[in-house]
Amino acid sequence: MQSVVPALFPIIGPTMNLNYTEIGWIAFTLNITSSIMQPVFGVLADKKPLPYFLPIAMFSSLLGMLGLALAPNFISVLVSVLFIGFGSAIFHPEGSRVAYMAAGSKRGLAQSIYQVGGNGGQSLAPLFTAFIFIGTGQFGTIWFTLLAAAGMFVLFFVSNWYKQELLVKVPAAKKTQAPTEKRMLNKEIILAICLLIFLVFARSWYGAGINNFFHFYMIEKFHSSIKHAQIYVFLFMLAGVVGTFFGGPLADRFGKRTILLFSLIGAAPFALMLPHVPQWLIAPLLVLIGFILQSSFSVTVVYAQELLPGMIGLVSGLIVGLAFGMGALGAVIFGVIGDLYSLQTIMVFCSVLPILGILTVLLPSDAKVREIHQRT
Template sequence: MEPVSQTLMKGEEPLYRRGIFTFSGAHFLNDLVTTGMVPALVVLYKHALDLNYTQSTLIVLMSYLTSSVSQPLFGLFADRKPKVWLFSAGLFCSIIGLALTAIAPSLPWLLLFISISGLGSGAFHPEASRATHLASGTKKGLAQAIFQVGGNSGQAFGPLIISIFIIHSGIHSLIWLIPVAFLSLILTGQILPWLGGKLKATKVNTKKVGKGTNNYLGASLLSCVIILRSWCQIGVVVFLPFYLHNLSVQQSEILSFVFVGAGALGTFVGGILSDKVGMKRLLVSSMLLATPFALIFPYVHGVLSVLDLLLFGFCVLSSFSVSVVYMQRMLPENIGLASGLSIGFGVGAGGIGSVFMGGISDIFGVATVFTILSLLPLAGSLISVFLPSDRLDKKLPV
C-alpha cells in the first residue's frame, strides 16, 4: 500500500483525530497487557510456580516470540488482503489470553495462554498501524507519535498496576481482565466502518500513483537497531526487580514505571522533533545520549537512580515512533510488513534477548546482565550511522 503522503502532492489532508485517538487508546490496552504486564508479572509467576530464571524468561520469550513471528506474517497478509476486523479481534485475544493465566495450573498451560495473548497482539499491530497511517493525513510523524505514546503508556502502566493491585490481590485477580476484553470490542468496533471505507478509497488512489521502491538493506539495518533497543528496554524491565533485590517488588515495579513512562514521553517528543531534525539524526543521537545513563546506573543509588532511569528511558525510547515511520518509508510497497517488522519482529525480539540474559544471570549473576544492557544503545547508535538518509529522495523513497 502506498503512503498517503504520496497522493497529496497538491494539498494537505487533515489529521482524523477521532481515529488517531481510538487507535492510540486501543494500543494502550494491547501493550498494557502484553509488553507492559507480562514482563512485570515474571517475578510473580516465578514465585507462584517455583521457576528458575531461565524458565521465568521463557514466559517473556513465548509472549514476544509469538507476537514477533506472527506480526510480519499478519502484515504480509494485510498488504494482500486487508481485514479490518483483525484490529478488534487481535486486541480481544491479547487481553483474554493474559486473563486466562490467572487459572494456569502449570508452566505449559501458562505458556499456552501467553501464546494466545501474543498472537492477538501480532494480529492487532499491523492493522492498527495501517489504520493510523490512513488517519494521519499528511502529519505522519505526529500521528505515529500519538499512536505509539498509547502503546508506550500501556507498557509504563503495566508495572504500576502490578505494584498497586496484582501484588496485593494475587495472580488470580488477572481474571478481571475478561470484562476489559469485551469492553475493547466496543472501543474498536465503532471505528471499523470508517476504516473499511478509508481502505477502499486508498486502494483507488494506489492504482493512480506509483508506490515507490522498497529499500531492503536500509530496512534490515533499521531492524537491527530496533532489536538492540528492544533488548535493552525489555532487559531493564524484566531484570530490574532481580537486580534491586534490596527493594520490595512493589518498589522495583514503580521504578520500571518511571523508566517506561519516561520512554512514553520521549516517544511523543521524538516524533515531533523528527519532523525538524530528521529521523536518522534522531535515531543516532537518542541512542548515543542513552549510553551514559545506561553505563552509570549500576553506580548510583536513591534519588539519583530514579533520575538516571528517567533520563535513560526518555532517551532510548524517543526513537520509537520515528523508527516505525522510517520503516514505512523504506518499504512503501508493504506498509503492513513495515509495521510488523518495526513494531512486531524488532520489538518482539526483546523476548529472545531476555532468555539469553536469563541464562547469563543463572551463570554469572544479574549484575553482568546490566553491564551488557548498558552497551546496547551504543551499538544501536553506531549501526544507525549507516542508515540511508531520510532527507535525500535518491537514497530513501518517500
C-alpha cells in the same frame, strides 16, 4: 494486555517456583509469537486489508487474560501468553495502517500518538504489580478480561471507519503498487531496512533487560520491596512514553535519522553509569535513559514506512513485530546469565547496547531516501 505478563513475574516467580531462565522463556514466548506472525499478517494486510481483524485481535488477548488467571503451572502460562502474542500480531499491522491513513501530512506526530497508546499501557506494568497483583495474586488478571471486552467494543467502531476509508483510498494505492515493488528491490533500501532492524533489535534488548529483570536487581542489590522496586521500572517506562510522544514531532522538524542517532548515542553514557551508581541516583538515570532511548520509537516506524512506501503492513510487521520480538531473545539470554552469573552481570551487559547506535550514521538521510526513490 501485554503488560500484564511482566507485571505477574514477581508473583508467579515465587508461587510457581520459576527460575530466571523460565521467566525469560515466558517473555520470549509472548514476544516471539508476535514477532513471527506480525510480518505474515502485515503482508496479508497489504494485499487485502481486513478491518475487522482489530476486534478479533483483542478477543485473542481476552482469551490469554482468562488463561493467565487460571493457569496452574509454567506450561499453561506459556499457552496463555501465546494467545496474547497472537492478539498483538494480528492487531499491529492493521492498527499501523489506521494510524497512517488518519495521519495526513503529520506522520511523525500521528505515529507518536499511536505508539504512546501502546507504550503508555506497557508502562503501567509495574503499577499493576504494586497495586493489583500483590493484593489479588495471579487470579487478579481476570479483571483485565473486562478491559479486553471494552477494547473489542471500541475497535468495532474503529473498524467501521477503517472500512469506509478503504473504499476511497485502496484504488489509489493500487495505482502505486508497481513502483513500490521496484523500490523494494533497491539494494540501498534493503540494506537500510536490515540495519534499521538491527538497531531496533539492540534497543529492544536493553528494554527487555530493564523491564523484566531490573526489579529483581533492585530487590537483590538494595533489598527493595517488590512494590518499591516496581516504581523504578515504572519511571523508566513512563519516561519512555513521554519520549515516544516528543520524538515524532522532533523528527518532523529535525529529520528522522537525526533523532534515531540521538536516541541511542544520547542514552549510552547514562546507560553505562546505571549499574555502578548509588541507589539515590538510579531513578534520575532511568528517567533520562527512558526518555532519550524511546524518543525514536515511533520515528523508527515512520522512517521504515518512507523506505518502503505502500507497504505499511509489512513495515509494521518488520519493525514493531519482528525486530522487537527477536529482541525478546534477550529476555531468555538475560535469564540464563542471571542464573549462571548474577543480575549485576545482566545490567552491565545491557549498559553497552546503546553504543551500537553509532551504526545509525550508515543509514541514508531523509533527503537521501527521497533521492533513492526518485532514481527508481
